Amino acid sequence: MLYVDIHRLHDRKLRISQIAKQLKISRNTVYKYLSMTFEEAVEEFGPIERKKKLDPYRDWIVNWLQEYPSISGAQILDWLQERFPDIVVGESTVRRYVNEMREIYHIEKTNEPREYEAVVEQPPGKQMQVDWGQTIQKNTQKKEIKLYFIAFVLAHSRQKYMEWQDRPFTTQDTIRCHENAFRFFEGVTEEIVYGQDNLIAVNENAGDIILTKEFQKYVKERKFKVYLCRKADPESKGKIENVVKYVKKNFALHRVFSTIEDWNEKAWKWLERTGNYKVHQTIKKRPFEVFLLEKQHLRKISSPLSEVESNPTEIITRNVNKDNTIRFQSNRYSVPIGTYTKCPQVKLQINGQQLIIVNSTTGEILAKHTISSEKGKLIKNTNHTRDRSKSIEALKRHVLNLFQREEKAKQYIEEICHIYGRYRRDQLLLLKKVAEENPQWISAALEKCMGEKLYSANAFRDVVDYLKRQQLHPIPKIHVASATSVSIPVETRDLKDYIQRMGGNMHE
Structure with a gap:
C-alpha cells in the first residue's frame, strides 16, 4: 500500500x-x-x-x-x-x-516546545550578568586550540565587557576579571547574576547560597548581591547568554589566534567598534549611549584590591602525593593535610618567584610558597601539619592544670616531651585522658613515677591502674605467730679430736 x-x-x-x-x-x-x-x-x-x-x-x-x-x-x-x-x-x-x-x-517525532515569557527591563544600575564561554580557534600554525572567556553585560544599557584566556578560569582569575570589568564600567551594580558555576558557588542551598571561600571573601569586600540562577531558568540570564553567542559568532568565528595579548586587544576593539556601538535589537539604541546615563547610577568602587593577583605567567597541573605534597622543579611543596583524598589533582600558578597551588575544581588557593632554588628540599608551611586545633604549649598547660602539684607535674611533663619529642602530642593527649578519667589517683601516680623515674604516659597509666586495683582489691596481709624460744643442746667435741683427724700434733 x-x-x-x-x-x-x-x-x-x-x-x-x-x-x-x-x-x-x-x-x-x-x-x-x-x-x-x-x-x-x-x-x-x-x-x-x-x-x-x-x-x-x-x-x-x-x-x-x-x-x-x-x-x-x-x-x-x-x-x-x-x-x-x-x-x-x-x-x-x-x-x-x-x-x-x-x-x-506513522509516528512522527515531536518536539515539546518550552514556553518563555518576557522579562521586565531592569532599571539603571540595578543588575549585571556574568557568564563564561569557550571556543575552538586556529592559530597561525593552523592548529586548533581552545580559548576561554568571561563576559559581562549591564542589564539596562547592554554595555558589554569580556576577557580571554588560553587556559580554564580559576576563582582568582574570575575575581581579577571582575575588578577589570568594574574599572571598565566605572562602578558596580546592586546585584550580579550568575549561573551555577563551581568557580563561585558550592551549593544553591535552598536560597542560602554557599559560595566558594575565595569568592565569598571577595563579595563581602565589594559588597554586591549575588543572584544565582536556578537550573533550567534561561530567562534569568538571557541577556548574557545572548552576549556569549554574539561573541562566539561575530567576534571569534574564523578569527586566527596568535597571542592571548593580541587576542584581548582585538576583543576590546571589537567591543568599541561593534559590540557596544551597533544598535541593540531589543532596546533599539546603541549600548554605549545608554551606558553614559546608566553609569551615573553605578556604585563607585574603592581602590583595587591588594589580594587580587596579577595574571600568572605559567600554569601547570600536578598530582598530589600521598604525603600531601606536590613536586615542582626537583623539590616538594606541602599542601594542607587531607588534600590528597579530597583533591588528588591541583593546578600550579607561577607568579614571579611565588608558587600558588590551586584546587583545580573550585579554584580555591590551597597554598603559597616561595620557589626554592635548591634541589631535593621539602618546603613546608607550618599550618600544613596534622591537627593544629591546639598548639603543643596550650595542650601542656591544659594537662598541667589537671594536677594539684603543678611544679612536680611540670617537671614530669617537660621530661616526657623531651624524651618523646616526635610523639609528644600523643603522650600529652594520653596523659590528659588518664588525668581527666582518674583525678583521685594522679597525685599518687605522679609521686611513684617520679620516684622510680618512669617518664612515659603509658607507664603513668599503668601506675594509675595499679593504684586503683590496690585500693579496690587489696592483698590480704598474712600474720605469722612468733615462735617460743626452745633450748636445744648442741654436742661439742674437744679440739684434740679435730687435730688428730687432720694428722697434726697438739704440741707442734
Missing part, C-alpha cells in the same frame, strides 16, 4: 519532500520506492519477512513511541536494557529500528 500511495502522489506531480511530509516518511524511503517496480516491491516487502534482532521487543518499542512521540533511540535502548538486562544490541541498530517503526506506524 505504501508503494501504491507513493507512486499515486508522484503521478500527481508532487515533489519528493511533499510526498514524504504527507505520508510521514523519510525522503530516502520515497526515492527507494520510486526506483522499484511493483514486482520488486512485492519481492522485497512481500510475505517473506526478514527477522530482525529487535522483533521480540517490537510491541514494547511501538507502545513507547506511541505514548512518548519525542522519545529518542538512545533512551529506548536504555529502557530495553533496564527491563531486559541480558539484551545485547548496538545503539545504531536500535536507532534504525526505531526509525523504521516510526515510518511503519
Whole structure:
C-alpha cells in the first residue's frame, strides 16, 4: 500500500519532500520506492519477512513511541536494557529500528516546545550578568586550540565587557576579571547574576547560597548581591547568554589566534567598534549611549584590591602525593593535610618567584610558597601539619592544670616531651585522658613515677591502674605467730679430736 500511495502522489506531480511530509516518511524511503517496480516491491516487502534482532521487543518499542512521540533511540535502548538486562544490541541498530517503526506506524517525532515569557527591563544600575564561554580557534600554525572567556553585560544599557584566556578560569582569575570589568564600567551594580558555576558557588542551598571561600571573601569586600540562577531558568540570564553567542559568532568565528595579548586587544576593539556601538535589537539604541546615563547610577568602587593577583605567567597541573605534597622543579611543596583524598589533582600558578597551588575544581588557593632554588628540599608551611586545633604549649598547660602539684607535674611533663619529642602530642593527649578519667589517683601516680623515674604516659597509666586495683582489691596481709624460744643442746667435741683427724700434733 505504501508503494501504491507513493507512486499515486508522484503521478500527481508532487515533489519528493511533499510526498514524504504527507505520508510521514523519510525522503530516502520515497526515492527507494520510486526506483522499484511493483514486482520488486512485492519481492522485497512481500510475505517473506526478514527477522530482525529487535522483533521480540517490537510491541514494547511501538507502545513507547506511541505514548512518548519525542522519545529518542538512545533512551529506548536504555529502557530495553533496564527491563531486559541480558539484551545485547548496538545503539545504531536500535536507532534504525526505531526509525523504521516510526515510518511503519506513522509516528512522527515531536518536539515539546518550552514556553518563555518576557522579562521586565531592569532599571539603571540595578543588575549585571556574568557568564563564561569557550571556543575552538586556529592559530597561525593552523592548529586548533581552545580559548576561554568571561563576559559581562549591564542589564539596562547592554554595555558589554569580556576577557580571554588560553587556559580554564580559576576563582582568582574570575575575581581579577571582575575588578577589570568594574574599572571598565566605572562602578558596580546592586546585584550580579550568575549561573551555577563551581568557580563561585558550592551549593544553591535552598536560597542560602554557599559560595566558594575565595569568592565569598571577595563579595563581602565589594559588597554586591549575588543572584544565582536556578537550573533550567534561561530567562534569568538571557541577556548574557545572548552576549556569549554574539561573541562566539561575530567576534571569534574564523578569527586566527596568535597571542592571548593580541587576542584581548582585538576583543576590546571589537567591543568599541561593534559590540557596544551597533544598535541593540531589543532596546533599539546603541549600548554605549545608554551606558553614559546608566553609569551615573553605578556604585563607585574603592581602590583595587591588594589580594587580587596579577595574571600568572605559567600554569601547570600536578598530582598530589600521598604525603600531601606536590613536586615542582626537583623539590616538594606541602599542601594542607587531607588534600590528597579530597583533591588528588591541583593546578600550579607561577607568579614571579611565588608558587600558588590551586584546587583545580573550585579554584580555591590551597597554598603559597616561595620557589626554592635548591634541589631535593621539602618546603613546608607550618599550618600544613596534622591537627593544629591546639598548639603543643596550650595542650601542656591544659594537662598541667589537671594536677594539684603543678611544679612536680611540670617537671614530669617537660621530661616526657623531651624524651618523646616526635610523639609528644600523643603522650600529652594520653596523659590528659588518664588525668581527666582518674583525678583521685594522679597525685599518687605522679609521686611513684617520679620516684622510680618512669617518664612515659603509658607507664603513668599503668601506675594509675595499679593504684586503683590496690585500693579496690587489696592483698590480704598474712600474720605469722612468733615462735617460743626452745633450748636445744648442741654436742661439742674437744679440739684434740679435730687435730688428730687432720694428722697434726697438739704440741707442734
